[in-house]
Amino acid sequence: MRTAYSVETVRTSERELMVRLPEGTLMQRAAAGLTAACADLLGRVYGSRVVLLIGSGDNGGDALYAGARLARRGAGVTAVLLAPERAHTGGLAAxxxxxxxVTGTDAAAPLIDRADLVLDGIVGIGGKGGLRPDAAPLAEAAARSRATVVAVDLPSGVDADTGEVRGPAIHADLTVTFGTHKPGLLIDPAREYAGTVRLVDIGLELPQEAEVEALQHADVARLLPVPGAESDKYRRGVVGIAAGSARYPGAAVLAVAGALRGGAGAVRYVGPAGEAVLARFPETLVSDKGPGKAGRVQAWVVGPGAGDDAATVAEVLEADVPVLLDADGLRLADREAVRTRTAPTLMTPHAGEAAALLGVSREEVEGSRLSAVRELAARYRATVLLKGSTTLVADPEARTPVRVNATGTSWLATAGSGDVLSGLSGSLLASGLAARDAGSVAAYLHGLAGRYAADGAPVGAQDVAEGIVRAWRDVRE
Known part of the structure; x- marks a missing residue:
C-alpha cells in the first residue's frame, strides 16, 4: 500500500530524525537520491546541460547539492536564483x-531552452497557492522547452496537503519525493503536474495512520471475496439492484452486469427493465413487486437510471442493510434519511453530483477534490466514493485515511461506466466487505477493467463490465 502524509507530519518526522543525525545528513540523502534519478533520465551525465531553478530554503538546497553532484560528473550546471540573498548557503557553495x-532570472529563458534537464527547486512542500509572478515565467519556459523537467519533492505551485493547484505551477515529467508520498502527488489536479513519482527513502519514521492511502494489487487481493467449499449462492451474498426506468433500461442492464462480476452469489433485480435484464442476463432473479417484496438481500444498489422514482429510493433507504446510492438516487434521496441510516451507506457521485450535494460549483469540487469528498462524508454520515481521474473514497470518520485510486483510464469517461461501477461495488458490499473497502476495491478493479478493455482505443460500458473478470484474475495472480 502506498501511503501519503501531511506536511506537518513529515516536518515532525524530519525534525525527530535530524536530532539523531550529523548536521546536513538528511539533505545529503535527499540529494543523493535526486542525483541518481536525474542521472537515470539523462543516461549520459557528462556533457549534459542542466538548469536548476532555485528558490529559498531547503528545497533549493536539495537541488543545489544534487546539481553539484551532477557537475562533478561532467554536466554543465547553471543555477537560476530567484532570491539570491536567501539561497541555501551550503548548497550554493557546493x-x-x-x-x-549561477545566474539571475533575466538570463534564464535561453538557458532553459538549451537544457537537457531542468530541476525544479523553487518551492518546497510548505508552499501555498500558485507560483509567484517572478517564478511563473520559469514554469512557462520549462513547459515550452525540450528539457526533461524534474521536481524536487513536489512540483512548485501545487499544494502538498490537498492536491489543489491555485495558479501557475511546474509541470514535471518526474517528481522525486523524499521519505513518503504527499497527498498532492496522488490526487488530481496536482497529480497531473507530478508526472512519474519516484520515492527516495531518507529514513523517516512515520506514524501508522496516514492522511491518504492507495491500494495496490496485494492489498486488493487480500480483500477480494473467495467462496469456501461449503458456500452456496446465498452464503456468498445476494445484491439487490433497484435501477433503470422506461427511459433508461440500459442503466439496469449495466448495473446488473457489474454486480454479476462482483463476488456476490446472486443478483436480484427490481424495476421496470426486467425484460431487458433477463434478455441479457437470464441468471438474474427479477421481481416487479418493489424492493420490500423482492426477497432477502445483503445489500442494495439504488439510483442508476431511476428517473424520477423517488418512492423506490426512499424504500431502499429504509432497509437495514448496506445501500449504495448513485446517479438519480443521489438527487432523489431525502438527505435526512441518508444521514440517519444505521446501516452503512456508500454514495458514488461524480463531480457534478457532488457539487449539487454540497451546494457549490463543479469547478470548486474538481479543484478541491480531497476537501470535497471529506465534506460530503461528514455531512451525510456516509462513505463517499468521488468519481474522477483519481477516485477518492472517504469515511465519515475524519481520522480514517482517504483512499485514492488511479488505476483507470480516460476512456472510462463513457456512458454507463458508472452504472457498472455501482453494480460491482454493491456486489462487494453484499459479499461482506465494509463500505470503504467495497468502494476502494471496486474502483481499483473497474479502473483496471477499463484499461484492459480500451487498450488505447474507445470502449463501451459493456466492454468494461466484461473486463472485470480479467482484472480480478490479474489481481489474484
Whole structure:
C-alpha cells in the first residue's frame, strides 16, 4: 500500500530524525537520491546541460547539492536564483566548488531552452497557492522547452496537503519525493503536474495512520471475496439492484452486469427493465413487486437510471442493510434519511453530483477534490466514493485515511461506466466487505477493467463490465 502524509507530519518526522543525525545528513540523502534519478533520465551525465531553478530554503538546497553532484560528473550546471540573498548557503557553495555557475532570472529563458534537464527547486512542500509572478515565467519556459523537467519533492505551485493547484505551477515529467508520498502527488489536479513519482527513502519514521492511502494489487487481493467449499449462492451474498426506468433500461442492464462480476452469489433485480435484464442476463432473479417484496438481500444498489422514482429510493433507504446510492438516487434521496441510516451507506457521485450535494460549483469540487469528498462524508454520515481521474473514497470518520485510486483510464469517461461501477461495488458490499473497502476495491478493479478493455482505443460500458473478470484474475495472480 502506498501511503501519503501531511506536511506537518513529515516536518515532525524530519525534525525527530535530524536530532539523531550529523548536521546536513538528511539533505545529503535527499540529494543523493535526486542525483541518481536525474542521472537515470539523462543516461549520459557528462556533457549534459542542466538548469536548476532555485528558490529559498531547503528545497533549493536539495537541488543545489544534487546539481553539484551532477557537475562533478561532467554536466554543465547553471543555477537560476530567484532570491539570491536567501539561497541555501551550503548548497550554493557546493555547486560553485564543483564548477557550476549561477545566474539571475533575466538570463534564464535561453538557458532553459538549451537544457537537457531542468530541476525544479523553487518551492518546497510548505508552499501555498500558485507560483509567484517572478517564478511563473520559469514554469512557462520549462513547459515550452525540450528539457526533461524534474521536481524536487513536489512540483512548485501545487499544494502538498490537498492536491489543489491555485495558479501557475511546474509541470514535471518526474517528481522525486523524499521519505513518503504527499497527498498532492496522488490526487488530481496536482497529480497531473507530478508526472512519474519516484520515492527516495531518507529514513523517516512515520506514524501508522496516514492522511491518504492507495491500494495496490496485494492489498486488493487480500480483500477480494473467495467462496469456501461449503458456500452456496446465498452464503456468498445476494445484491439487490433497484435501477433503470422506461427511459433508461440500459442503466439496469449495466448495473446488473457489474454486480454479476462482483463476488456476490446472486443478483436480484427490481424495476421496470426486467425484460431487458433477463434478455441479457437470464441468471438474474427479477421481481416487479418493489424492493420490500423482492426477497432477502445483503445489500442494495439504488439510483442508476431511476428517473424520477423517488418512492423506490426512499424504500431502499429504509432497509437495514448496506445501500449504495448513485446517479438519480443521489438527487432523489431525502438527505435526512441518508444521514440517519444505521446501516452503512456508500454514495458514488461524480463531480457534478457532488457539487449539487454540497451546494457549490463543479469547478470548486474538481479543484478541491480531497476537501470535497471529506465534506460530503461528514455531512451525510456516509462513505463517499468521488468519481474522477483519481477516485477518492472517504469515511465519515475524519481520522480514517482517504483512499485514492488511479488505476483507470480516460476512456472510462463513457456512458454507463458508472452504472457498472455501482453494480460491482454493491456486489462487494453484499459479499461482506465494509463500505470503504467495497468502494476502494471496486474502483481499483473497474479502473483496471477499463484499461484492459480500451487498450488505447474507445470502449463501451459493456466492454468494461466484461473486463472485470480479467482484472480480478490479474489481481489474484
Amino acid at each position: 555547486l560553485r566548488g564543483a564548477g557550476g555557475s
